[in-house]
Amino acid sequence: MNIAIEILVRFLAMVALLLVNGVVLIYMLRKVLGHLHLRIGPNRVGPFGLLQTTNDVIKLLTKEDLRPAAADAWLFNIAPFLVFVPSFMAYIPLVFGPELAVTRLDTGILVIFAVLSLVPIGIMMAGWASNSKWSLIGGMRAAGQQIAYEIPLLLSVLGPVMMAGSMDPSAIVAAQSGTWFGFIPRWFVLPQIIGFVVYAISAQAETQQTPFDMSEAESELITGFANEYGGMRFGFLYLAEFSNMFIVAAVGTMLFFGGWQLPWIETPGWAAPFVFILKTYIGIFTMMWARGSLPRFRVDQMLAFCWKRLIPISLTWVVVWACIQRLAFEAAIR
Amino acid sequence: MSDGHSWHSDVALEEGRPAYLPRGLKRVPRGVDELATEHLVLNMGPQHPSTHGVLHVLIELDGEEVISAEASLGYLHRGIEKLAESRRYHQVATLLDRADYVSGLHTETAFALATEKLAGIEVPWRASWLRSLAMELNRYASHLVWLGTFGMDAGAMAPFLYIMRDREMILDILEEWCGSRMMFNYVRPGGVFADIPAGLDAKIRAWLRVADSYLDDNDALLGGNEIFQARIRGTGLIDAATALAFGMTGGCLRASGVDYDLRRDVPYCAYGELDFEVPLGVNGDNLDRYTVRVGEMRQCLRLIRQLVDGVPEGDFTAKVPKVFRPPAGESYAAVESPRGELGIHIVSDGGLTPYRMRLRSPAYFNLAIVDEALAGGLVADAIVTLGSLDIVLGEIDR
Numbered sequence: 009m010n011i012a013i014e015i016l017v018r019f020l021a022m023v024a025l026l027l028v029n030g031v032v033l034i035y036m037l038r039k040v041l042g043h044l045h046l047r048i049g050p051n052r053v054g055p056f057g058l059l060q061t062t063n064d065v066i067k068l069l070t071k072e073d074l075r076p077a078a079a080d081a082w083l084f085n086i087a088p089f090l091v092f093v094p095s096f097m098a099y100i101p102l103v104f105g106p107e108l109a110v111t112r113l114d115t116g117i118l119v120i121f122a123v124l125s126l127v128p129i130g131i132m133m134a135g136w137a138s139n140s141k142w143s144l145i146g147g148m149r150a151a152g153q154q155i156a157y158e159i160p161l162l163l164s165v166l167g168p169v170m171m172a173g174s175m176d177p178s179a180i181v182a183a184q185s186g187t188w189f190g191f192i193p194r195w196f197v198l199p200q201i202i203g204f205v206v207y208a209i210s211a212q213a214e215t216q217q218t219p220f221d222m223s224e225a226e227s228e229l230i231t232g233f234a235n236e237y238g239g240m241r242f243g244f245l246y247l248a249e250f251s252n253m254f255i256v257a258a259v260g261t262m263l264f265f266g267g268w269q270l271p272w273i274e275t276p277g278w279a280a281p282f283v284f285i286l287k288t289y290i291g292i293f294t295m296m297w298a299r300g301s302l303p304r305f306r307v308d309q310m311l312a313f314c315w316k317r318l319i320p321i322s323l324t325w326v327v328v329w330a331c332i333q334r335l336a337f338e339a340a341i342r
Numbered sequence: 343m344s345d346g347h348s349w350h351s352d353v354a355l356e357e358g359r360p361a362y363l364p365r366g367l368k369r370v371p372r373g374v375d376e377l378a379t380e381h382l383v384l385n386m387g388p389q390h391p392s393t394h395g396v397l398h399v400l401i402e403l404d405g406e407e408v409i410s411a412e413a414s415l416g417y418l419h420r421g422i423e424k425l426a427e428s429r430r431y432h433q434v435a436t437l438l439d440r441a442d443y444v445s446g447l448h449t450e451t452a453f454a455l456a457t458e459k460l461a462g463i464e465v466p467w468r469a470s471w472l473r474s475l476a477m478e479l480n481r482y483a484s485h486l487v488w489l490g491t492f493g494m495d496a497g498a499m500a501p502f503l504y505i506m507r508d509r510e511m512i513l514d515i516l517e518e519w520c521g522s523r524m525m526f527n528y529v530r531p532g533g534v535f536a537d538i539p540a541g542l543d544a545k546i547r548a549w550l551r552v553a554d555s556y557l558d559d560n561d562a563l564l565g566g567n568e569i570f571q572a573r574i575r576g577t578g579l580i581d582a583a584t585a586l587a588f589g590m591t592g593g594c595l596r597a598s599g600v601d602y603d604l605r606r607d608v609p610y611c612a613y614g615e616l617d618f619e620v621p622l623g624v625n626g627d628n629l630d631r632y633t634v635r636v637g638e639m640r641q642c643l644r645l646i647r648q649l650v651d652g653v654p655e656g657d658f659t660a661k662v663p664k665v666f667r668p669p670a671g672e673s674y675a676a677v678e679s680p681r682g683e684l685g686i687h688i689v690s691d692g693g694l695t696p697y698r699m700r701l702r703s704p705a706y707f708n709l710a711i712v713d714e715a716l717a718g719g720l721v722a723d724a725i726v727t728l729g730s731l732d733i734v735l736g737e738i739d740r
Contacts, residue, residue, distance in 0.1 A: 045503040141384050145406065145721065218497055219569050227392040227495050228725050301563075303570045304497025306722045307406060 018110050022099050026251050033250040034061045036289075037296055044300035071239035076139060079236065083137035088237065088244035090130030094123040095251040102258050103178045105268050105280030116177040117169060120259060121162055124214070124252065128154040131223065134245070135233035146232020149307055150223030153213060156314040157220075161210035163322035167203035167329050168196040168263040181267030193271035197264035200329070204264045206322045208294075211256035213310070215249065217295055219302040220310060227304075257291030258284070265291075381409060384721075388417045392495050392725045395735030399712060401724060408724050411716040413709055418739035426699040431457050431666050432530050434696070438686075439525040441701060442737035445484035447477050447520075448679035449701070449737070450529035452686040455610060455675035457531040460690055461668035467612075468656035469533035474612040475649040476519065476528060477677070479546075482553075482642045483512040484680035485635055488732045492632070493564045495729035496573050501564040508556045511549050518542055531666070533659025546650050553643055561636055574628035578715045578727030581626055588714070589707040592682025594731055597634040598626030604678035611677075618645050631730040667694060681705045681732055701740055705733045 035050070035058065042049025050057030075084055101116030103109040113119055128151045135147015169175055172183035186194045197204050213220035224232040234245050261267055265287050268280035275283060305313070384401045387393040396417035402409040422441050426434045438453055439446035451473050458465055490505035513523045519542055520528040520535070528535050564570055580590070585598040595602055603620040605613040621637030623630030670692040676685035682704025689698040708731045715731075716724045 041499070045500050046507055047503060141382055145384075145403075149406075218499075221497070222722075225497070225722070227497060228722055230391060301500050302498065303493065303564070303567060303573065304722075305569055306573055306720060308720065309569075309572055 022096070022110055026096060026099060026247070029254050030247045030250045031061045031065065033253065033292065034064070034246075036292070037250075040293060040296045041300045044297065065243065068240050068243040073239045073241065076236050078139045080137040080139065083133050084236075085241070087130050087134035087137055088241040088248075090133060091127055092130075092244045092248040092251075094126040094130070095248045095255060097123045098255045099251075101177055102255070103181055103262060103267060104284050106178075106277060108268075108281060109178065112178060113176065115175045117165060117175045117180070117259070117263070120255065121158070121165070124255065125154075125158055127248070127252070131233050134237070138233070138236035140236050142229045142231075143233050143235045146223045146225065146229045146235065149225075149229075150216065150233055152307070152311060153216070153220065153222060156311055157210045157213040157318075160206050160314060160318035160322045161214055163319070163326055164203040164207040164210060165259075165263060166326045167200040170330060170333055171196055171199070177262050177267070181262055181269065184266040185269055187272065191272075193266060195264060195266045195271070200264060202321065202325045203329075204260075206318055206325070207260060207264070210314075210318065211260060212295055212298060213314070215252045215256055215295070217253070218299040219305050221299075221304060222307045222310060225304065253292055253295060254288065257288045257295065260291050261287040386724075392729065393735075394491060394729070394733050397709075397728075397733065397735055397738075399716075399724075399728070401716070401721070403721065406720045406722075408716050408719050408721065411712050411724065413712050415706075415709075416739055418735045420740065422740045423699050423701055426696055428695055430694050431668070431696070432662075434699070435527050435529060436525070438701075439527055440736060441703070441740055442679065442681070442684070442705075442734050443524055444487050444734050444736075445477075445480045445680050446524060446526050447473075447480040447529060448677050448684055449686075450526065451477060451611065452675055452677045452679075452684050453688075453699075454529045454531045455677065456673045456686040456688045457668060459675055460671060460673040460688055461531070461666075463532050463660050463662060465533055465660055466657040468654050469658050469660070470611040471649065471652070471654055472534050472538055472658060473529055474616070475538075475646065475653070476516070476526075476534075477611070478642055478645045478649060479512055479516060480526075481680045482639060482646070483509050483516070485639045485642065486512070488635060488680070489560065489564070489639075492726075492729045492732075493570070495725050496570055498564055498567070498570065501560055504556075504563065505560055508553070508560070511552075515542065515545055515549060518545070530659065530662075532662035533657070535659075537658040538653065543650050543653070546646065550643065550647060550650070554640075557636075557639055557643070565632060565636065571629065573722070573726055574632055574730070576625075576627050576629070577719055577723040578628045578631075578730055579626055580711055580715050584711070584714055585626060588711050590682065590711060591704045591707065592678065592680070592732075593635045593638060594631060594708045594711075595682065596620065597623035597630035599624055604676055604683055608676070610675070612649065616645055616648050628726055628730045631732075635732070665694070667692060676702065679704060681734065681737070682708060684737075701737075703737045703740065705731070706738045709733050709738060 038060070039049040050060035053059040053063050075081060098120045100110045101113045101119050131150040132147045135143045135150065168180055172180040174180060184194050184196060188194055192198065216223050224234065229235070234242060237245060261284060268284040269275050270279070270283055382403045384403055385398065386401055387398040388396040393399065398414040398417060400412045400414060402411070420440070422437050425437055429437065434453055435450045438449040442449050486505050486509040490502035493501040516526065517523045518539060520526040580594070580598050582598045582600050585595050586600060591602065599622055601620060601622055604610070606620055618641045621634045621641065623634045668690045670690055672687065672689040674685055674687045676683050683702065684704050685702035687700040687702070688696050691697040711731070712728065715727050719727065
């Protein structure tokens with residue numbers, strides 16, 4: 009009985025985190041983009057427009073659930089959930105504090121990327137089932153893009169995994185405690201700077217943010233694969249996008265920026281989740297910053313950039329780092 | 343694909359050809375024949391964020407590659423040329439503002455010049471000078487709109503909003519001057535409607551002090567971006583011969599390397615007295631169109647400086663009778679609008695209203711190139727190329 013309650017509590021906490029996160033991120037995106045664009049962003053509903061997102065959610069929930077007559081009904085209905093569920097599952101291995109995670113998994117990092125790699129299936133399904141040319145092109149672009157960028161994303165993760173000697177997120181975070189030479193925080197971003205840059209670019213592509221937002225491509229495909237969706241199905245597609253942003257930023261925080269740990273000082277247990285969320289949100293802000301400033305790649309340029317630049321760089325770096333670690337720093341780093 | 347629409351109802355359907363394929367588009371795949379990929383006809387517009395109004399472009403796609411394109415016009419047709427036949431000469435400017443709504447002063451001036459030529463009216467020098475000043479301000483505002491939307495077509499949202507802030511400063515100046523932000527109704531046959539308000543030159547000078555740095559910022563933010571450069575370099579190629587064959591004018595023609603600018607070659611208003619250069623491109627790709635127009639904006643600021651410093655004394659309008667009847671005959675006058683050679687042809691039968699009026703819309707001719715310029719590129723290139731042509735549908739459809 010106790011176990012059932014515990015599972016329920018953990019599950020509900022995950023749902024709450026995801027939903028609150030979605031609402032906060034939508035508001036944050038609007039405000040950040042607004043200020044980057046010399047605009048103000050929402051400021052009418054509630055103080056500072058804080059209730060805008062709530063109103064939008066209510067609108068999406070109460071909207072008529074339209075489906076184009078020519079759409080493939082079954083696939084059309086199920087696709088948003090196939091996009092949403094993997095990004096929901098990816099919350100499971102995240103560590104928010106020393107003992108704070110939904111479940112501790114020895115291969116947590118692998119699990120996150122494994123479930124996230126299911127997202128393109130849902131997106132492609134959404135694009136295909138909508139029976140709209142715009143959606144079809146958007147869905148195909150998304151599939152090509154996400155499959156391509158998963159490779160450098162995974163390769164860039166290998167550096168920190170090698171340094172910690174584990175795929176368990178809590179072990180990776182724990183390996184980043186303390187300092188090098190007494191004053192440099194032991195964050196993996198410093199030795200793994202190349203890996204981190206590759207990770208940041210791939211993460212931006214994996215979450216389909218500008219300059220890699222070809223699958224939505226407002227000015228080309230209107231909204232791409234989400235074109236025919238409305239109401240809460242559209243809401244789920246977007247919730248998944250924001251939740252993916254949170255996940256890649258959270259994983260980046262765990263792998264490269266010491267997770268929930270503060271630099272130099274011992275992190276009190278109660279502060280750990282706040283530190284973690286703060287670091288993650290700084291990462292998300294950077295993603296939004298890029299989104300607000302850059303133009304969009306062309307689809308062939310984006311793929312060429314991935315296959316001809318990112319993958320060779322990250323592959324070489326994995327080999328180089330493996331050699332460095334084995335030959336020179338094995339003792340010093342552990 | 344289920345059955346679609348025949349957009350050209352006058353075309354009889356051929357045997358074995360799907361109803362949604364418009365005239366001139368082929369279904370037989372070219373290139374990768376062994377894959378036998380089916381071509382897709384994409385109806386871009388008339389409601390689409392990047393068609394700059396209500397343009398409808400039929401794009402035949404093989405995957406993402408554009409095989410052919412065809413622009414379908416007329417969604418914004420209001421019959422401006424026909425309506426002008428029932429308006430007196432000083433009322434027509436109101437209509438013409440709504441033709442090219444981004445740079446109304448140029449259309450107004452073209453009409454005024456044609457009318458003056460018809461009736462033999464001598465325009466005071468001050469009026470010509472004021473027309474030039476107002477037109478250059480308007481040209482700058484129009485180019486700003488183009489720059490912003492061009493960036494937006496390439497997915498860059500931020501520069502657009504920075505540029506709109508800069509444009510707002512010009513619109514404020516023009517509002518104080520002409521009484522309206524865009525629908526000016528300012529240039530009349532014989533001169534201009536009102537003199538420049540006292541103190542406006544100080545306001546223009548204040549704007550000029552920041553305009554250069556704002557333009558540099560926007561140019562660096564958009565044109566200095568490597569992603570943007572990769573998007574526009576080598577795409578949408580239009581060579582000089584094709585551009586001339588299609589009757590292209592303005593920045594699009596100069597980007598292809600043809601040195602033709604009415605302000606210098608057929609001077610009108612005050613342009614004969616002014617010192618400016620005409621930027622030219624080499625290849626006629628999107629990058630050239632970008633650099634030519636940004637170069638034109640810098641020249642524009644140079645012209646505005648000269649114009650605002652040297653406003654001559656005199657009347658702002660000639661004496662034109664209230665009941666104005668030009669003699670029977672016809673005349674044509676053209677100005678270099680931000681989009682190219684904008685001409686007005688008037689035929690008069692000696693009555694109160696034009697017997698016929700025809701507007702040579704530069705964007706109409708520039709748009710005709712889409713089939714040549716879009717084919718062979720990707721969908722993303724098609725959007726950017728369309729944006730680089732700087733079309734205004736109000737003027738194309740009239």
